[in-house]
Amino acid sequence: MTSHPKLQSTPQESNAPPANPFLNGRKPLKIVIIGGSCAALFAAILLKRQGHNIRILESAPSSSREGLAAGIGLAAHVKRFFDEHDRLKDIPFGTPNDTINFLDAEMQVRQKVPVGLIMTTWDATYYRLRANFDGLRSPYCAEPPTIEEGEGEEVFETGKRATVVEEVVDGLSVVVEDVGTNEQLRHEADMVIAADGANSTMRRQLEPQLQRAEPGYVIWRGTVPTADLSQELLDKIEGHTIFYPMQHSYAVIYTIPGENGTLAPGSRHINFAWYFWPTPSVPTSAILTDIHNHQHRTTLPKGLMRPEIWSAQLSTAREMFNPLLYSLISQIKEPFVSVISSVMSPRARYMNDRLFLIGDALAQVQPNTGQGTNLAALDAMLLADVVKGDLSAEEWEKRVLEVSQEESAKAKGFAKQWLGELNPSSG
Template structure:
């Protein structure tokens, strides 16, 4: 375990950064988070998320607020066009929202009070210090004489500054500026489809539709796309029926070189986006077309959800080569989406972030070596990436297709290689 407290800079201020910041502060280190966006910009990027096993284990261990944060879906159901249940999986899923987890984590990290956590826990001084700064855009990272130097720009004043760190955590997401600078060779590829996303208050949904969904994760699959819906806590964190929200994700095929793709990813100001077109920037004409399409092809409950959504946003689904997890003699670590991005079908982005943070604790305590840490984060990243591609091929292309078959064999090859590695090295 590290004897002296480290000065740690975390690049990025989303959930990945907060998971790691909490772990580091609890171990006695001094943590400074630099987030590029303003608070309002940051909130426009949030959505419903699944709280999978590593998120749940993280919350049990590190959440001192004990704030109820998720809704449990007892089953997964698939509907047909006539709103009849085609099949049901006996598989429960805990779901929440980015906003709620963010404010719960902020309360644990730096004692930030919000409407979600009005009375954050007292921060023990012996656990290290925590600073969270908005409007700080990291422009470069350098390594010399055992120290990492982080260069950043204040987006409000356009002034520039530097900070030295013993350890830097690159947690700035799928479009990581640090990653683009230090590992520019990584290949990106658009998967050929986009995800429209939205949320509607449970109170605005008809009783018939609420009864159909019944707090279950619900799918409708058709040729060339599918939509999934699940219940999340209310905007204020309320978990009571009638006060929650319904979150949906609708995947549409959209060829890369098509006019449709160009139009969909171009915002109201004429700017084209490569990854996410945020809330408030969707072209109203495109949204009207999507709502009309919903009425035409989706079962009535899903179509109602789309019509009742007032703040949609869009994500282009991309694949990216997995990054090298560690640079600068282990003093710069890539974690979460900066390390590996997954297609959202397997709901594992936040899960990866929580796992990476817990593995970092093991590394800093000396319970695992740097090589073991790297092997573990890469094992999860590689397996989850190919699994997410497999589910994408299944839903978007169908089982008999070449893309599904080739992805299927890559998936089982990954499973076999990792099983052999565990057998040989534990």
């Protein structure tokens, strides 16, 4: 057999990434991951399969969790993660949304962009990742995959809030508070991954001066079972991502799995997201004040919206949307709303390349282009290469920061194009 000349050459010594003396070649490493959502689980699965021992610390009190019902798109990096590492490929995961259809006010398709995107839910993603990581059984995954030989040990602890990470003689020490008892404990680690989300405690410890940026608009959201909608409407929207532009505002509508991940037509859900500048008559502070008179900081969760706030928004919707789309919005039973924000850490690695920020803790990109989970998957996959010794921590940081900055700029540019830069009702 003749071999291709290119395959005969050996890599140059100088091309090899500089080894990380703390991490490379040591197995099993004790790795603590702070946060137990998508970014954490992407990293946990890969590193456990490299043979390392993983302890996830999640502040939520239970492993049973519910998504925001905002939908998650299986964009390139997430798709690659599941194509390469998911051991549950026989369980269907999401609903195809084959094209982005730009609709005009008469509901006519003005432009059709083929995307072939699969849309799923946070719940389906989370439970699938848990089944892959620690074999958690759920309505989404009744038969978790078996653990293979050579994998490290795993612990997923709930009700544990990490408060500080400190450098100690031969590693790191994570100070943890038990959410139920307030008792303090510590976990020693060779490496810590902070995947504690957009409101990251760890990022605040490391970059205390950093502030979230808020352009001033909000996103109204909700889901409706397809069974509650007319066939006339479903013919226009089901199985596509719909983009509906309005003056200084737009809505995005797409199809996601229904209860417990069901994909059967008739039991799927339609997801509605409406970017909107609040008006002086119903300002953001009023929108975020719930039925108990508590004002939320960024998201007013499902079930807590004051009826008068939703009915005022429905009146605005009736004026701004085609009646067919209004028939969707008026069917939303549990609307929720978030203030749009973004934040990006200037660095991703700390404490002699033993503490790493990933996912929303590293960079929360505005949701306009739906990149949050996608970036989390990329951060985690590249970090697994660092631990393996295939990528230097320096190169990892350069790449994750560059990609996050690029995606952040794209999301802001897209928002500016359709919403403008200033609240039209402010001046």
